[in-house]
Amino acid sequence: MSGNILAIDQGTTSSRAIVFDDTYSIRALAQEEFAQHFPASGWVEHDADDLWQTTLRTAREALAKAGLAASDIAAIGITNQRETVVVWDRRSGKAIHRAIVWQDRRTADLCAELKAAGHEPMVSEKTGLLLDPYFSGTKLAWILDNVEGARAAAEAGDLVFGTVDSFLLWHLTGGAVHATDATNASRTLLYNIHDNDWDDALLDLLRIPRAMLPEVRDCACEFGTTEPGLFDGAIAVLGIAGDQQAATLGNACFSPGMVKSTYGTGCFALINTGADAVPSKNRLLTTIAYRLDGATTFALEGSIFIAGAAVQWLRDGLGIIGDAAQSGELAAAADPGQAVVLVPAFTGLGAPYWDAHARGALFGLTRNTGPKELARAALESVCFQSHDLIAAMRGDWSGGASDTVLRVDGGMVASNWTMQRLADLLNAPVDRPEILETTALGAAWLAGQKAGVWPGQSGFSGAWRLDRRFEPAMDDAVRSEKLAAWKDAVSRTLSR
Numbered sequence: 001m002s003g004n005i006l007a008i009d010q011g012t013t014s015s016r017a018i019v020f021d022d023t024y025s026i027r028a029l030a031q032e033e034f035a036q037h038f039p040a041s042g043w044v045e046h047d048a049d050d051l052w053q054t055t056l057r058t059a060r061e062a063l064a065k066a067g068l069a070a071s072d073i074a075a076i077g078i079t080n081q082r083e084t085v086v087v088w089d090r091r092s093g094k095a096i097h098r099a100i101v102w103q104d105r106r107t108a109d110l111c112a113e114l115k116a117a118g119h120e121p122m123v124s125e126k127t128g129l130l131l132d133p134y135f136s137g138t139k140l141a142w143i144l145d146n147v148e149g150a151r152a153a154a155e156a157g158d159l160v161f162g163t164v165d166s167f168l169l170w171h172l173t174g175g176a177v178h179a180t181d182a183t184n185a186s187r188t189l190l191y192n193i194h195d196n197d198w199d200d201a202l203l204d205l206l207r208i209p210r211a212m213l214p215e216v217r218d219c220a221c222e223f224g225t226t227e228p229g230l231f232d233g234a235i236a237v238l239g240i241a242g243d244q245q246a247a248t249l250g251n252a253c254f255s256p257g258m259v260k261s262t263y264g265t266g267c268f269a270l271i272n273t274g275a276d277a278v279p280s281k282n283r284l285l286t287t288i289a290y291r292l293d294g295a296t297t298f299a300l301e302g303s304i305f306i307a308g309a310a311v312q313w314l315r316d317g318l319g320i321i322g323d324a325a326q327s328g329e330l331a332a333a334a335d336p337g338q339a340v341v342l343v344p345a346f347t348g349l350g351a352p353y354w355d356a357h358a359r360g361a362l363f364g365l366t367r368n369t370g371p372k373e374l375a376r377a378a379l380e381s382v383c384f385q386s387h388d389l390i391a392a393m394r395g396d397w398s399g400g401a402s403d404t405v406l407r408v409d410g411g412m413v414a415s416n417w418t419m420q421r422l423a424d425l426l427n428a429p430v431d432r433p434e435i436l437e438t439t440a441l442g443a444a445w446l447a448g449q450k451a452g453v454w455p456g457q458s459g460f461s462g463a464w465r466l467d468r469r470f471e472p473a474m475d476d477a478v479r480s481e482k483l484a485a486w487k488d489a490v491s492r493t494l495s496r
Contacts, residue, residue, distance in 0.1 A: 003453040006062065006073050006235065007440035008055055010080045010164050011243065012101065012265045013312075015054035017062035018440045019073075022453060024463060026437065028065035030058040037098060042105035042347060048086045048095035051164060052171050056230065063231065070233035075451040076172075076226070077239035077443030079246035080164040082187045085139040087150065087212075088167065090160050093175055097147050099164070100139040103266075103305060103347045107138035108356040114138075119205060126192045126199050128277060128286030132354055134303065136163060137189030141206045154209050161212040163188070165240050169223055172237060177224035180214040182291035183245040191216070193277060193288055196296065219245070219290045220450040239446025241290060243439050244268040244301065248289055249446065250438030251407040252461040259393070259405075262439065263412035266350070267307035267382055269389045270299040273397055282392035283352040300396055302351035302389030306344035306360075308412050310378040313346070320371040328417035330375035339482075340364040341384075341489040342377035349494070350385075352392045357495035364485075382412065383422045384486040390426055405429045405469075409438035416470075424474035425482065434465040 003022025009015070014034065019027040032054040037045040063073070083102035088095045100106070111131045114120065120131045129135055140161055144151045153159045162170065163184045169177055185191040185198075190208060192199040198213050217223065223237040241249065244262055248270050251260040256274035261267060270289060277286050277298045289299035311324045321327055343349075345358040362377065390406070406428060412418055413432050423430040435441055448454025455463075 002072050002074050003448065004066070004068060004073050005444040005448045005451075005454070006059060006076045007444040007447075008059060008076060008078045008168065009243070009440040009443065010051060010055050010078070010168060012081045012103070015051065015058050016440065017055070017058040018437055018444070019062050019066040019068065020441065020444045024435060024441060027068075028062045030061035030065060032058050040106070042108070044101040044103040044347070045098035046084070046101055048088065048099045048167060051099065052168060055168055060231065070231040070235050073235050074453045075236045075238040075447035077445070077447030078165050078168060078237065079241055079243050079439050079443035080168070080184070082163060082184060082242035082244065083134060083136045084164050085136050085143065085161070086164065086167040087140065087143050087159055087161050088170070090158055093171060096150060096159065097143050100143065102134055104139065105133045105348055105356050107133040107142050110138050110141070111356070114205070123189060123202065123205075126194070126202060127186070127189055128193050129187070129189055130283065130285070130354055133356055134350070135187060135189045137202070137206050137208070140208060144207070154212050157211045159212055160214070162214050163242075165242070166214045169237060169240070172226045172230065173224040174227040178214045179217050179223055181219045181221070181240040182216055182288050182296065183219060183242040184240070185216045186288040187242060193286070193296070193298070196291070218292055218294065220292055220446045236451070237447070238450040239443055241443060241446060244270060245288070245290055246442035246446075247409050247439040248272065248299065248442065250435075250440070250442030251409060251433065252464040253407060254457045254461055258407070259390070260407045260409065261386060263307050263382065263408065263410035265307065265309045267304035267386060268301060269386065269393070270301045271393050271397060273298050273300055278397050280392070280396045282395050283354055284389075284392050284396055285351070300393055302392060304382070304385045304389070305347050305350045307382045307385075308410070309346065310342070310344045310381055311412070314375060314378055318374070320374060324411065325415070327375045327379055328415035330372045331379050332417050334372040334376035335368065338364065338366060338369060338373050339485055340369055340373045340377040341485050342374070342381045343489050343493040344378070344381045345493055349490070352388055353490065353494065355494050358493050361489070361493045363489045363492070379415070379418045380421060380482075382418070383425045384483070386422060387425050387483065390428070405431050407431050407433065409433065409436055419470045420473070423470040423472045425479060427472045427479060429472070430470040432467045432470070434467045
């Protein structure tokens with residue numbers, strides 16, 4: 001059988017499809033951006049049909065670029081933006097509302113009410129999560145409560161819910177399969193990560209009918225086959241994982257203590273904690289890293305909402321750069337005498353602060369502040385937030401996180417300046433792999449090893465290749481001064 005795998009990577013700002021061969025090399029890549037909708041302050045939506053159509057078009061384009069037919073593809077692996085919610089009609093497959101994106105903050109008040117009522121300890125114990133609008137459950141409840149007739153239709157069994165992977169799988173299989181994997185389920189506020197099942201107490205809390213929910217399967221599993229008419233033949237779907245867990249797999253972080261951090265629209269750091277679901281004392285998330293052959297591996301995760309989105313803000317909001325690559329060039333030329341700090345709380349602050357009402361702020365501006373200093377502040381804000389996450393991980397888990405090299409991936413890691421500043425502020429090495437498409441690679445690995453054409457964990461780990469290691473070179477006093485300025489800026493930005 002061919003070792004070619006088609007990886008679908010449905011992200012927050014674009015859909016991508018990548019064909020990997022059995023040496024993990026990219027044979028073809030297709031990408032298409034889609035519209036972002038902001039109907040109110042703090043609200044972020046996607047047209048669900050845009051997600052499906054761009055996914056289908058890029059998959060077809062990648063196959064065409066690679067010169068391959070469906071019969072040349074051993075399997076499809078799917079990875080997706082997590083927590084984003086789609087509710088669709090069981091018969092037509094049409095969404096009843098735009099997808100509510102993980103960045104959306106409209107349910108902040110509901111989360112605050114649930115916290116005030118004392119529900120967060122129960123939610124955290126079962127799910128490993130916090131009561132925050134980031135997660136899927138309160139978004140789903142909002143749709144049921146605000147779309148006319150939705151709750152009655154859901155209770156009658158006419159509506160189904162899914163994260164984006166489920167929506168894509170439904171359409172890929174022509175409505176034959178309504179399923180998800182354990183990693184995506186673990187981000188919904190509805191899934192008990194210890195029992196590996198939807199939890200009735202959580203469903204009751206948010207008034208979610210169980211009949212709406214997808215079946216939860218292992219990350220590497222037979223998820224069905226595509227409708228023959230979508231491509232030039234049917235292809236098996238054999239792997240699904242949420243984007244951050246897929247990146248963990250793509251970076252071969254299979255051993256407890258290994259840490260990866262992905263720098264895309266947001267930034268997400270995970271440390272593998274093995275079979276132990278470690279509760280956090282520092283407001284990190286306890287989550288499922290992956291589930292294979294029925295065995296669950298857990299992780300601690302810290303989530304940053306704005307990483308690459310800060311660079312997009314420089315480009316689209318301020319118009320001071322034409323493309324993302326310019327940000328590092330500007331930052332390198334910034335005035336070292338100016339201590340400009342950006343707290344990019346454009347949609348609130350994630351871990352370890354979890355302040356949905358915080359908003360972005362700039363500190364230290366002078367008459368001499370210009371595009372160079374703003375670019376440096378935007379890139380440094382990502383590094384500062386990463387420092388906060390790694391420090392929290394070190395406080396939560398004593399299994400070696402203090403000595404772990406950080407493996408990185410995502411679009412931002414192409415910037416040497418940013419990666420060096422990250423190593424400097426972390427005071428730890430940062431490893432950038434040769435293959436930066438680790439999210440798609442992780443999904444491909446799940447499908448490839450399930451199909452029997454790619455190796456298991458040990459063989460895949462041995463094939464991981466380093467592009468460059470960034471060693472810390474910043475003076476301790478300078479690092480301390482910068483971190484103190486960051487902490488002061490954050491304290492002034494928090495809403496409480």
